[in-house]
Amino acid sequence: MTLKMPATKDEILKLINGMGKEEINGLLWSRGDIEHEMHSGQLEMWKFIDNAEYIKIVIHCGRGYGKTWGLLGYAIRYAIKNPGSRIVIATQTRESAKQILIPTLQLMTSNIPSKYKPKWRSQGHCIDVGNESTIVAEGADDDNGDKLRGPYAHLIVCDEFGFWRNPKYVVNDILLPQAQRVNGKLVITTTTPKTLGHEFYYFRNECKNKNTYMMKTVYDNPRLTSQQTEKYAEECGGLDSISFRREYLCEDVVDTNFAVIPEFKKDIHVVNEIEIPKYRDFYVGMDLGFKDFTFVVFCFYDFFNARIVVMDELCLSAELTSNIAIKIKEKESELFKGFEPLLRVSDNDIQQLYDLNVNFGLKFVPATKYDKEESINRLRGVFGDNKIIINKRCINLIDQLLLGVYNNSRKDYERTPGLGHLDGIDALRYLIRKINYNKNPVPEHSGLSAYNNPIPFKKNKQKTAFMEILNGTK
Numbered sequence: 001m002t003l004k005m006p007a008t009k010d011e012i013l014k015l016i017n018g019m020g021k022e023e024i025n026g027l028l029w030s031r032g033d034i035e036h037e038m039h040s041g042q043l044e045m046w047k048f049i050d051n052a053e054y055i056k057i058v059i060h061c062g063r064g065y066g067k068t069w070g071l072l073g074y075a076i077r078y079a080i081k082n083p084g085s086r087i088v089i090a091t092q093t094r095e096s097a098k099q100i101l102i103p104t105l106q107l108m109t110s111n112i113p114s115k116y117k118p119k120w121r122s123q124g125h126c127i128d129v130g131n132e133s134t135i136v137a138e139g140a141d142d143d144n145g146d147k148l149r150g151p152y153a154h155l156i157v158c159d160e161f162g163f164w165r166n167p168k169y170v171v172n173d174i175l176l177p178q179a180q181r182v183n184g185k186l187v188i189t190t191t192t193p194k195t196l197g198h199e200f201y202y203f204r205n206e207c208k209n210k211n212t213y214m215m216k217t218v219y220d221n222p223r224l225t226s227q228q229t230e231k232y233a234e235e236c237g238g239l240d241s242i243s244f245r246r247e248y249l250c251e252d253v254v255d256t257n258f259a260v261i262p263e264f265k266k267d268i269h270v271v272n273e274i275e276i277p278k279y280r281d282f283y284v285g286m287d288l289g290f291k292d293f294t295f296v297v298f299c300f301y302d303f304f305n306a307r308i309v310v311m312d313e314l315c316l317s318a319e320l321t322s323n324i325a326i327k328i329k330e331k332e333s334e335l336f337k338g339f340e341p342l343l344r345v346s347d348n349d350i351q352q353l354y355d356l357n358v359n360f361g362l363k364f365v366p367a368t369k370y371d372k373e374e375s376i377n378r379l380r381g382v383f384g385d386n387k388i389i390i391n392k393r394c395i396n397l398i399d400q401l402l403l404g405v406y407n408n409s410r411k412d413y414e415r416t417p418g419l420g421h422l423d424g425i426d427a428l429r430y431l432i433r434k435i436n437y438n439k440n441p442v443p444e445h446s447g448l449s450a451y452n453n454p455i456p457f458k459k460n461k462q463k464t465a466f467m468e469i470l471n472g473t474k
Helices: 009-017 021-031 040-051 067-081 094-108 142-148 167-180 200-209 226-236 242-247 321-336 350-360 372-384 395-403 423-432 460-470
Strands: 056-061 086-091 119-121 126-128 134-139 155-159 185-190 213-216 281-287 293-302 307-317 343-346 388-391
Touching (some): 056 067, 067 086, 086 142, 200 213, 281 423, 321 350, 372 423, 395 423
Parallel strands (some): 056 213, 086 155
Antiparallel strands (some): 126 134, 281 293, 293 307
16 A cells, blocks of 8 residues: 655656545555644644653543544554554443444545555454554453453554543553563543543653643634534533533543532541540441452541541451451551550451451441441531541542542442542441440549530630640640
């Protein structure tokens, strides 16, 4: 398919004068000179990739920008200009490769003669440009990405990356080594994921640090007028709608319609330091897992401020029961300073709870698991009433509260590699059902009231003396 173009201006003019528009266009395609098929923003993407000095590149675009068109064109151009090259385009699934790439290729080449057109080959699931270069198209979610394995790849394009199930594994374990073998490049492109817990953000941060991150919003799209942009916004629910901000402005937003704990506010509920009063009751909540996380939260109930205080967490994966027990004991010793928790509660894997009790001296009572929705709503109420604070060191719990969403059916949490199955939220909701909110932690021998309600103080001196005793300063 690749033809040799004439070298001089006179030769070019003579050839063009004897050819029709489609034939001229086909001749340009045969050389890989297809810049005329792109808009200015897509050509800017090409230049950005060409100039990138790091192997990974992220192109973050608003909906309708033409990223798939632009990057398919870049792949074809590379393949034609570099005979014998191997290129991989990874979409979400093999089916989406056919449903998206084939129609895009057909439209892109609709105005050139058949003899110049790149051909889709069902056998091999690839695009053939006719010079021993191959553009393989496969799905990242199919067979855990195994169909994407190969010996090498000069260029890899990861399309709609923000919707892959296991992107970090597929990129780092399957695709990246192929590019490294031939000093190739790996380009990630997507609109903003629905959940901020998606591993896209891991790669975005990496490429920001390497100056290989590009973002283009709807306002950067050279094909759209202001009237068209306003129409898109109106169809999404307005300029301030979550849909428009996420899909067209590339903003990091959680859809409150799908957020599990929308009342959580990081600036309100997360604190740098926690002062532990002299009298308080400690609690431990746990959600057991193996494939998912085993998540443990360590708390105390601040009776006189009527709030739950989350001191620390454990987030463990595929651990032996003995290791879980050791780490819980170490954390309790560190946080509780020799005091036993008033209660430990866990989801009711009876065998494992029995082992923890009999073999390791850690007694957990089974969680009350009926009516999950009620317990989630109760937790939402705790955050909504600002009756809880969380130490900033609880990074996994904070991420789950901030980013955790339901799946599309709203029947279960959305499971993501970064956030797991929101096991920290479950550990916390199990615990809040079991806390004894009426128990006054002040012992009788302290000389203070042992009633279940805080003492009404009438004199400042009395109040000052009480607070000194309560905080252990007297």
